[in-house]
Amino acid sequence: MARIHKLGNSVYVAAERVFNWGFGNRWNPFYHLGSLTFFFFWVVLVSGLYVFVMFETSVGRAFLSVEAITHDSWIIGGVMRSLHRYASDAAVITIFAHMFREFFRDRYRDVRWFSWFTGVPTLWLTVILGITGYWLVWDQLAMYIAVASAELIDWLPVTLGSMVLNFIGSEVSDRFFTLMSFLHLLAFPVGMVFMLWIHVSRISQVAFIAPFGLSMGSLIGLVVLSLLKPAVSHAPATQAMVPTELHLDWFYLNIYPFLDRYGPGWAWGISVGTTLLLILLPWLPPRKAKPAAVVNLETCNGCGGCARDCPFGAASMQPRGDGKKQFLLQSMVDPALCTACGICVGACGASNPYRQANSDLLIGIHLPLFTVDALRTQTNVALESLGREEGRILVYGCDHAAHLERVRMPGVAVISLPCIGMLPPSFLDYALTQGAQGVVVTGCRSGDCYYRLGNKLVEERLAGVRDPKLFTRTDRSRILVFWAGAEDQTRLVERIAAFRVWLIAEEAREPVVAVREKAS
C-alpha cells in the first residue's frame, strides 16, 4: 500500500509543481479540490433552479419544455441548462481528483476514516443525482437510461421485478414522472446536503469557499463551453424505437454500456464491489494509530488555545474537574478524533521553553510520543551541534513536507515535528537567544497542510494575530518562513543557503552576540 501511495503521490506532486508555477500557491486547484466541488454544486443548484422554473414535470410536456429552455431563450436558458450539465461533470472530476489525492497522501486512515467513509455514499448520491437528471429530459437517452436502470433494479431479488414494464409496452404515467422529479429536485439534493454536512462534520474551520479567482476562472471556462457547445437533447422518447447511437455523459452514465455487455449481475457486482473496497480502504491493512494528545490538568489553565486551533475538533473545553477554582474550564481530548498532529501543543499558552529551565517542561497538553520537553531538549542538542560555525541556522520543519535531512549540513541543524503547527512561537525566540543566528520555519505548502491548518496557524501566530504570539522583542529578520512541499526540495535548500549567506553578511556588518556566547 505504501508503494501505491508513493507512486500516486509522486504524480500529484509533479502536477502540483507545474500548477504552483502557473496558478501560484493560493490558486492552485489541487489545494482546493473540495471547495471547488462545493462551488460546482452551487453552480448546479443555481442553474438547476432556473431550469426547474421553466420545466414542466409531465411525460407529455417535459421534452418540449426542455427544448424551449434550450432553443427559445438560448442566451439564458440554453446557457443555464448547459451550465447545469457541465458543472455537474466538473464536480465529478474534482470529486475523484480529491478522493485520489487524499488516498495517495494517506489522509484517509486512523481517525480520518470518517471523512473517507462518509464520502462514499456522497459519491453514490452524486451519480444517482446525475442519472435522474438525464431521465427528466425524456428524450431517447432518457428512455434508454430508464429501461436500463429498471433492468438493474429488476435484477435485485428484493424488488417485485417488473419495473421495466413501465417503460415498454405501456404508456409511462405522469405520476411516475412526478416521482422522478421529486427525487432529482428534492429528495437526493437534500440527501446530498445532509451527507456533505456529515462528511465535514469531524473537521473544524472547513474551507467551503474556493478562492475567488479560481472559482471565477472555472465559471468563465464553463460559460464559454456552454456557449461553444450547448447541451442538447436526443430525439424525443418513443417506445417504438431503440436508439442506435447515444451520446452518453460518460461522467455519470458509464455503467450502462457495461450493463448492456455483461448484464445486471456484473454491473451490480462491480458497483457494490468497488463501494465495499472504498469503504474498507481505511483499514486495509490495519495499523495502530498514534497515541492521542493528553491533557495535563496540573498545568492546564483552561486558556482554550488547543480547542480553538485543533483542526479536527478533538480538543474541547469542559467544566473543570479537578476543583481548581481559579480556572473555570479545562481541556478535554477525544482520542477518537485526535490525529496526534501536536497543533494543540503549539497552541498551549504554557508552551514556553524558558519555563522550568531546570526540570521537565510540563504544559497543559502534550503528545505522548513527542513532548514539548523533548522538543526543548532536541532544540538544545541541535544548537549545541551548530558549534561556532558561521551562519548558524536551526530549521524547524514537519514530517510531511520537503525532506529535512537534505538540508542538514555544517551550520544547519534540523528538527522535524509531526506538524509545524506544533511549534510554539516562543521556541523561535529561544533558538535565537540560545545560539542560532537564524531560524527557518518550514512545512507543507500554504493551503496544503497534511493536518489541514498547521502552516496557516503558524503564520498567524508569527504575525501576532493569534495566540500564542511571537514575542515583540524577537528579531523577525532572522526568521525565515518558507513553505516547501515535496516538490520544493531544491528550492528549500537554495532558500536556506541564501538565507545563510545573508546571515553571514549581517554578522560581519553587525555581530549578533548570542546569550550562550555571552555566558561563555
Add this chain to the structure above:
Amino acid sequence: MRHIGSYLFQAVAYALFAVVIAYFSTDPAYHYLRPGEAEVRLAFKHAAALREPCHKRTQEELLKLPPNMRKPMACSRARSPIVVELEMDGKNLARATFPAPGLHGDGSAFVYDKFPVPVGEHLLTVRMNDSVTATGFPFQVSEKRVLQPGQLLVIGFDDTLQTFTFH
C-alpha cells in the same frame, strides 16, 4: 506581479478542463445497436397455472379445520414455472424457464429478455407452457414482421385474451 506565462498557463489549464468536460459529456458515441439492427424484446408478467390442481376436501378433512376455515376446495399456492421459447425464421433465439417468484412461489412470473436482430422480414414464433401438468406449448403465436433499423418489437402476453401480443 505574476509572469505573463503563468496567465497563459491558467488559460490553457481552464481550456483543457473545459475540453475534457466537453468531450466526455457526449463522446465517444455509444452504439446500442449496430446499423442494420432492430431489437425484439420478450416482456410480460404472467400468473402460471397452479402447480397442483385444487381438490375437494372430504368431510373428514373439513372437520379437522377450525370452523371459520372450512372451505370446500383446497388449493396449493405454488404456481408452475413458465417455459418460453422464441424462434425467428425457424431458428431458436431463446428457450428459458422463469420460476414463479415469492416466498411461496405463488407470484406472477416475470419474463424479460432482449435480442438484437437484423432488419428485414422475419417470421417470429413464440411459445409458452405455464403448467407442469400440460405437455408441449399450449400457447403459441407466429407472426411475420418487417423490422426497420432501430425498431423495437415487444412481444407481450395478454392475460385477458390469453394470447401473445406483438407491438
